[in-house]
Amino acid sequence: MTDEILPAIAGEILTGEAALSVAGKDWGNLIHTRPGLVVRPASVTDVAVVLRFAAARELPVAARGAGHSPYGQGQVEGGILLDMTSLPPRRVVTGDVVSVDAGARWREVLETTLPHGLAPPVLTDYLELTVAGTLVVGGIGGATHHHGTQTDGVVELEVVTGAGEVLTCSRENEEDLFDAVLGGLGQCAVITRATLRLSPAPARARRWKLYYDSLPAFLADQRAVVRDGRFDYVEGQLIPVGDGWRYMLEAVAYYSPPAGPDEDALLDSLGFGESEDEDTGYFDFLNRMADGEAALRAEGSWFHPHPWLNVFLTDDTVERFVAETLAATGEPELGATGLVLLYPVRNDRLKTPLFTVPPGEISWLFSPLRVGSPRDPLHNARLLELNVDLYRKARELDGKVYPSNALPMSTEDWRAHFGDAWPKLADAKARYAPGNLLNPGQCLRVP
Ligand SMILES: Cc1cc2nc3c(=O)[nH]c(=O)nc-3n(C[C@H](O)[C@H](O)[C@H](O)COP(=O)(O)OP(=O)(O)OC[C@H]3O[C@@H](n4cnc5c(N)ncnc54)[C@H](O)[C@@H]3O)c2cc1C
Structure with missing residues (x-):
């Protein structure tokens, strides 16, 4: 870790044993790597400050949602861990979409949308996963045979790139980034907000x-x-x-x-x-x-x-x-x-x-x-x-x-997995998050 001190942020910076030890655990309970410090951002600005600070010093950063990864995918050795569940809950339904903080759990999304008679068309079997945590892997469930993945229901994302730039992306705007973030294993950017399409909810x-x-x-x-x-x-x-x-x-x-x-x-x-x-x-x-x-x-x-x-x-x-x-x-x-x-x-x-x-x-x-x-x-x-x-x-x-596994993967494995989609992901990663510093627990590196 660096001896330099992070610039002031509105959120919390934790270096105590309890925070570092939680950051080194996940659902898999097989990989235990500890960060140098944990940041609980209070805003997208905090996330941008951390990512810019880390990029300038070549420090690795991982974003963590609910920590339900099976094999250290959301962990980072010695770098900075961003606990994305600390973003303030801002959840707003407008027409047939909901805009949520990326650290919201799917249960919390439903608690926001159901009073409007609406729900995301695809939900995971377990609702205590975060929105961003599943959007970086896809998000599938029993309704996928009708409506695809949870990523297919995303209208817009607010992200902070690995270089620390805050961007909004969608099918109409910065499409290359949008496509590299959805199902992209958190390699190009940290998601801070997501706007999701909703369907009428049955009783x-x-x-x-x-x-x-x-x-x-x-x-x-x-x-x-x-x-x-x-x-x-x-x-x-x-x-x-x-x-x-x-x-x-x-x-x-x-x-x-x-x-x-x-x-x-x-x-x-x-x-x-x-x-x-x-x-x-x-x-x-x-x-x-x-x-x-x-x-x-x-x-x-x-x-x-x-x-x-x-x-x-x-x-x-x-x-x-x-x-x-x-x-x-x-x-x-x-x-x-x-x-x-x-x-x-x-x-x-x-x-x-x-x-x-x-x-x-x-x-x-x-x-x-x-x-x-x-x-x-x-x-x-x-x-x-x-x-x-x-x-x-x-x-x-x-x-x-389905990329949420207790399975050692190499860059070559990921290249083979993504096949024709690999060049675009690799280009976007090199462009938006150079240096292979973001979410290193996924073990995907590009030159
Ligand atoms: C009990 C259980 C049931 C499950 N059921 C399903 C299911 O039905 N369908 C399904 O599709 N999956 C299911 N999963 C798998 C789950 O979707 C993935 O493991 C998911 O990545 C976990 O989300 P999380 O919020 O816990 O994220 P974490 O484990 O905290 O993070 C997962 C990955 O996302 C990255 N990440 C987290 N937040 C951000 C962010 N804001 N921006 C960028 N990257 C970020 C992390 O760095 C990490 O690489 C299940 C898992 C469990 C444990």
Whole structure:
């Protein structure tokens, strides 16, 4: 760190043990690098002051949202950590858009928009992630097969470039920067505000859990329902049972009474066995992870290492890839509270240039969400090796990562991942954030 003192800012500068140690932790609990100091900016001006100060002294800077990265993506060794959740909450709905501070959590965005009868069309399964934290990776969920990623719903961004310049960008203005920030792993700029498109919010959600014993039948029905778009939300989970697996298609129809969903039409021709359904308010459905979080916090595994992997597979390879992976996956590989997600998205709905999926009509998000051991680093290292093996195997089959993983990535890996979009990202990074100083935890460097 530098001996020079940061210019005065309105926000806080923290150098105490508690702040530095929190900054060196994240959801993955696998990488622990500590910054030299933590800044809690009170305004975009504070962010610009910090970035200009750091650029002039070649100090690395990382922005941190909710800290739910799995592998140190929001950490920085010895540099400055910007805690973006300290930006004052300024959340304004105008017509069918909302403008929010970038450190707002998606739950807080909903708390702002729902009183207006509006909501972002795509939400992550967990609402305690920040807006900027998901916009730099994409942001996907059960509505992605209709509306694309959260980045596809962004109208405008206010950012501070790595060089410390405050800019507003959109499809109409500074488009190259806009395209390099959305899904760009925080490599060109720190996002300070985002304007997001909203859709009318329904009142209620009817959720079906449809169970299958056959992987091909489960995949066929998932494929069919995302093609015909009959549900508003589609995801899926693979559940270990005895020495095999069971498959659960999770499908939701939103509605506002008095009209209700037409269950017969929605479930028509699907080949599931058992089923369950529940009916809740819309927000309660979106916030469904809150109870699970409380239970995992109480039980302890919320705080354990999380060597999570998210890969996108092609439609041609998904069945074999998943079957082979599941055959080699048991409790040691997944952890007692681990999960496996599998669901399709329609590639034609994905418009963000840097959001990269395999070729074809449909891509499948396959996510072994492993829970590691709080006491056994060797076990966790083995789980990371499993991730590396799966990633390599997926890549050979035209697969891509969803870029929030416990997976060591190199610049070469990122270049291969972004493919045709790489030159634009690399140019924008060299132009807006020269010196590879911004968000180094993503391990993406350009000359
Ligand atoms: C329980 C759980 C459930 C999840 N569910 C989903 C899901 O359903 N769908 C999905 O898409 N993802 C999901 N994720 C993954 C999640 O979207 C990513 O890990 C996301 O990056 C975390 O956001 P965060 O606010 O915690 O950001 P952090 O972990 O704090 O940061 C993530 C990255 O963004 C950068 N960053 C943070 N703020 C800014 C900023 N203001 N400007 C520029 N860069 C910034 C950081 O430097 C870092 O590189 C889930 C994660 C968890 C732990």
